[in-house]
Structures are given as structure tokens and as C-alpha cells.
Ligand code: UD1
């Protein structure tokens with residue numbers, strides 16, 4: 001089976017500089033969902049038909065195997081778009097036609113539809129219709145006991161048309177030869193002066209070829225087409241519900257899934273708990289029994305087993321097993337936190353590794369550093385890693401103690417078990433086990449306050 005995905009429409013109603021089908025739904029461009037389900041349902045070669053700005057779409061689909069692109073220069077209708085994409089269709093091919101702006105279509109539906117088309121007793125075309133009694137938007141499908149009669153666009157319905165409960169999903173299967181011959185004979189004599197793909201099955205039927213209608217009882221949401229930002233938000237909701245339900249079915253506990261946004265590529269293990277108002281973006285991985293507390297936004301972050309993250313923002317970070325993060329911690333790219341660590345409130349870590357059991361409980365900063373295990377990094381301590389031009393690294397050995405409000409001016413190395421006195425500004429390396437103290441002695445002026 002080959003597939004043609006239509007994505008050359010102008011998408012004017014999105015009112016957006018971004019190509020319509022490149023709008024993301026939980027971290028993945030909508031057209032990518034369509035490509036993925038087409039593949040899952042068995043399409044071996046897929047042609048995406050793009051229009052103006054199509055290179056943006058090609059870029060967005062980089063890395064997808066088995067894809068080729070065809071250009072429809074001017075959007076003259078769905079039939080014209082399929083024609084543009086039919087260059088590599090051979091007479092014996094089964095051709096599945098899909099729209100790039102219908103990201104909620106499932107592989108299960110397509111598989112069922114393809115099986116129906118195969119068992120259709122030699123049908124040259126099959127149209128997928130969905131139960132939708134109200135006439136808005138979609139084309140109306142007329143059939144006679146499953147034999148296709150015609151599709152009339154909603155805008156072209158007149159009083160002379162009888163009522164039908166069935167709407168055109170915009171999903172079709174064609175035999176290659178019939179598709180090519182039908183496309184060659186399309187005319188644009190309709191209210192929009194467009195070449196309608198929906199006229200192809202009609203032409204085939206008029207020739208006496210067998211054309212069938214597949215009546216789907218799938219939920220209408222599966223066929224949500226996206227034309228506006230409002231519909232995009234609706235699609236995000238449907239997809240979110242689907243993704244969250246799949247995680248819950250796999251043993252993830254969610255207190256309030258209606259407030260949880262999980263990107264399509266995120267992996268969560270059984271036994272993890274997700275609190276309300278959590279956003280997990282990109283390639284996050286949450287291990288078993290980890291707890292992601294309320295109001296966390298995690299991007300491309302790996303959370304170890306049993307770790308606990310609260311009210312925090314983490315991007316490109318790795319959090320070891322059993323580690324506590326937050327509330328109000330900020331882990332930036334390259335933050336690699338060991339096991340059983342504590343990264344507490346108002347702590348920022350950037351491009352730094354922390355060994356197991358290291359604690360930075362509150363109000364501190366570590367950037368560009370290699371910190372050993374069992375280190376105590378006290379309140380207010382910072383690495384001064386930037387001199388206005390260059391960044392420098394700090395090294396802190398195992399079990400070192402960095403006192404409150406210490407400034408470690410990088411490049412610098414604090415040896416194992418080294419002890420930095422509170423309030424010290426260190427510019428030189430501290431040998432192992434040594435005390436580094438760099439602050440002024442206190443002087444007392446008796447009765448001065450009078
Ligand atoms: C189409 C169907 C309608 C069906 C509906 C389902 C026709 C004539 N009508 O209507 O029966 O109920 O889909 O969603 O086919 N496109 C191109 N090039 C073009 C025009 C469109 O690539 O010249 C692409 C669009 O990017 C989109 C898809 O084709 O992905 C559907 O086009 P759209 O204009 O949205 O068709 P509808 O009016 O919704």
C-alpha cells in the first residue's frame with residue numbers, strides 16, 4: 001500500500017506564519033502524526049503533497065523514512081493535489097489518500113479501513129464515511145446499500161438533496177489504475193472552481209466500476225480537521241486525553257489528567273505519579289515511582305526511579321534515582337544530578353554534574369562545574385563561572401563542605417573533604433582536607449550605636 005498525504009492547502013484561516021500542518025500538537029507537527037499512522041497501518045511509500053513554503057514541511061519531517069515530497073504549485077483543489085502526488089503510482093498499487101490536517105486519525109482505524117478495502121470484492125475505490133447527521137463542514141456521502149453514489153460538499157447541498165447521516169472523512173483507498181484514469185478526467189465545474197477529489201469515485205461509478213462506502217462508527221473527534229487555531233486547541237485536547245489515558249492504562253497515576261500536558265514522545269514508567277498542572281515536553285523520561293509534583297515544567301529531562309520533583313522548571317537535565325528537586329528549582333541544560341541528592345528551593349544548576357548524595361538545599365547556584373559525591377553546598381554559595389567574556393569550570397571533590405555565601409571564583413578546584421568557610425571568596429585552589437577562609441575579621445566597636 002502506498003499513501004498520499006495532502007498538505008498543500010494555504011491554511012489561511014490559521015492566521016499564522018507557520019505552515020498549517022507544521023503546527024505542533026504536544027510536541028509533534030500535526031502532519032507527522034498522519035505520516036506515523038499511515039506507516040503503522042502498512043503504507044510502504046508515502047508522498048506528501050506540499051505547496052508554497054513546502055521546504056518548511058520537508059524540514060519538519062526530516063528523518064522520517066520512506067517519505068517523498070511532491071509540489072502542487074497552486075492549490076486548485078484536492079483532486080489536483082492528488083494528481084500532483086500521483087507521479088510514482090503504478091496501476092497495481094493500492095493508494096491510501098489522507099489529509100495532513102487530520103492528525104487524530106488512528107492507525108487502528110486505517111488498518112480496519114484498509115482491511116475492508118482489500119476484502120471489498122474488487123472495489124476500485126472505497127470512501128470512508130463517518131456518522132454525522134448535522135450537515136456542517138464535511139461533504140455528504142450518498143450510497144445505495146454501501147455502493148457509492150456521490151459526495152456533495154456541504155456548501156453545495158440544496159433542497160433537492162435528500163438527507164444523509166454520513167459525512168466524508170476525506171480518507172479514501174483507490175486502485176492505482178482507476179485513480180490515475182479518474183484524475184485525468186476531473187473537471188472544475190463547481191461552485192469553487194476546484195478539482196474535487198470527491199468527483200473521482202463518482203466518475204468511476206459512472207463507468208460501471210465498483211465503488212464502496214466504508215461506514216465508520218468511530219468517534220467524530222478522530223476525523224477532526226484543523227483549519228483554525230480554535231480547532232487546533234481542540235485537537236490538542238483530544239490528543240492530550242488520548243496520551244494521558246494510554247499512560248494511565250500502563251500504570252501511571254494522575255491526580256487530575258485534565259491539567260496534564262504530555263508530549264507524544266515522553267516515556268513514563270509504571271508507578272510514576274503525576275500531580276496537577278504538569279507539562280512534560282520533548283523527550284522526557286520518567287522512571288518508575290518517580291513523583292512529578294504540581295506545577296512542574298520538564299523539557300527533555302530524565303527523572304530517575306523514585307525521584308521527587310516539585311514546582312520546578314527543568315530543561316535538558318538528568319535527575320538521579322531517589323533525588324529530591326524543588327520546590328522552585330531551576331535545572332538547565334547539562335545539569336546531571338546524581339542519586340539521592342537534594343536540590344532544594346531557589347537553586348539553579350547549569351552544565352554541571354553533582355555526585356551521589358550531594359546536597360544544595362537552598363538559594364544557591366552551580367554553573368559549569370564537576371561536583372563530587374557527599375558534598376554539602378550551603379545556602380547562598382555560588383560558582384562565579386563567567387568573567388564577562390569566558391566561562392570557567394569549578395571542581396569540587398567528594399565530601400567537601402562549601403559554607404554559606406561562599407563565592408568560588410572559577411577556574412578553581414576544591415579538594416576532597418575541603419572546607420570552605422562561610423562568607424569566603426576563594427580565588428585559589430584548596431587542597432584536600434584543608435580549610436579555606438577568605439573574609440575579614442569581625443571588629444567590635446563598643447557602644448558605637450549610641
Ligand atoms: C474535503 C472534502 C470533503 C471532506 C473534507 C474532510 C473535497 C472536495 N472535499 O473538504 O468532502 O468532508 O475534506 O475534511 O475534497 N489540499 C491541497 N491542495 C488543494 C486543496 C486542498 O493539498 O488544492 C489539502 C489541504 O491542505 C487539506 C486537504 O487537502 O489537507 C483537504 O482540503 P480542504 O480544503 O480542507 O478540504 P475541505 O473543504 O475540508
Ligand code: CA
Pocket residue numbers: 101225226227
Ligand atoms: Ca478541511
